[in-house]
């Protein structure tokens with residue numbers, strides 16, 4: 001489509017030919033264009049039903065709901081782990097639904113970060129989400145070490161993206177463990193996880209990834225690449241709802257060892273209720289759980305993962321790439337001369353599920369968009385993130401959003417708002 005004009009008729013044809021078009025009706029989306037599914041995904045009818053089903057199990061079975069009812073709670077985390085495994089290219093036993101990104105990072109650092117001899121350092125980057133860096137620094141402190149000496153953060157040349165070769169240059173035998181995002185939360189750059197893992201393993205470094213911005217947006221092959229561990233949240237592309245329980249992956253070669261942090265849900269399930277004071281850890285990633293699972297914050301995920309299994313993650317990725325490509329092409333077609341710059345990588349194999357649009361009035365433009373019933377996502381100081389989610393965004397929605405954006409900047413509608421962030425942004 002590069003040189004011809006993109007018209008409404010053209011995008012309508014794309015919608016008619018879209019094999020995933022029917023999934024839109026599975027989601028609640030009335031009266032707004034939603035471009036923020038990379039922060040909080042929308043509620044699907046399917047998730048609503050699986051949550052209602054767990055409530056019904058509670059109503060009907062009370063304590064017996066742990067082992068009886070529609071979806072026995074005692075096995076729910078493992079079941080969700082198995083349902084998640086195809087999205088990340090893992091074996092069912094390598095995945096468990098538990099915790100949050102931050103708490104899971106603490107668990108996996110407690111398990112894998114064992115500074116010894118000269119191998120004491122952690123390799124990360126300067127663009128990762130703050131919570132990951134806080135977790136790493138506190139883990140370094142926990143070992144009585146100083147993050148100023150023991151945390152190596154690879155810099156970005158342009159402030160938005162990272163160069164894998166620069167990351168690899170920092171690898172050596174002083175590094176114990178590496179943690180990087182799969183997709184950068186601001187720019188949407190997709191890192192080459194396979195290349196990074198291979199290089200890190202050459203130096204004997206344990207490799208972890210934060211999949212917050214890639215899980216549910218694109219396929220992964222974690223087992224094949226040999227990634228040691230990964231963490232993610234489920235409230236973004238996986239549509240589990242606010243505070244939905246996260247997940248973790250541990251490569252099978254590490255299974256069967258004791259978790260760094262233990263609790264009774266780390267147990268082999270058959271032994272858990274023996275109530276022994278000596279833990280027998282599960283042989284699966286289940287060993288990295290701590291206490292009682294948060295059933296009502298997990299149940300919606302079952303419905304949502306059913307949708308992924310029906311659609312296929314490869315198809316979700318294909319549509320997502322077409323949506324973000326259309327969005328970038330339309331930005332170029334309609335918004336040239338209005339001070340916008342696209343900061344995400346343009347190549348298909350280098351970008352995740354959102355477009356990163358830079359503008360010096362980004363904060364006020366986001367407020368003006370909300371006034372026009374478009375929900376974008378602002379990231380300080382100058383980023384508008386637009387995520388056209390494959391399940392519930394049509395090509396015509398993308399067209400409409402760009403026209404609304406054009407109307408705002410053309411008529412300077414953003415000027416009625418302060419160009420500063422709200423309490424949550």
Ligand SMILES: Cc1ncc(COP(=O)(O)O)c(C=O)c1O
Pocket residue numbers: 100101102103129131132181185210212213233246
């Ligand atoms: C990339 C990334 N890492 C970590 C977090 C923090 O996740 P949690 O609050 O689930 O621990 C987020 C939250 O949005 C995130 O986007």
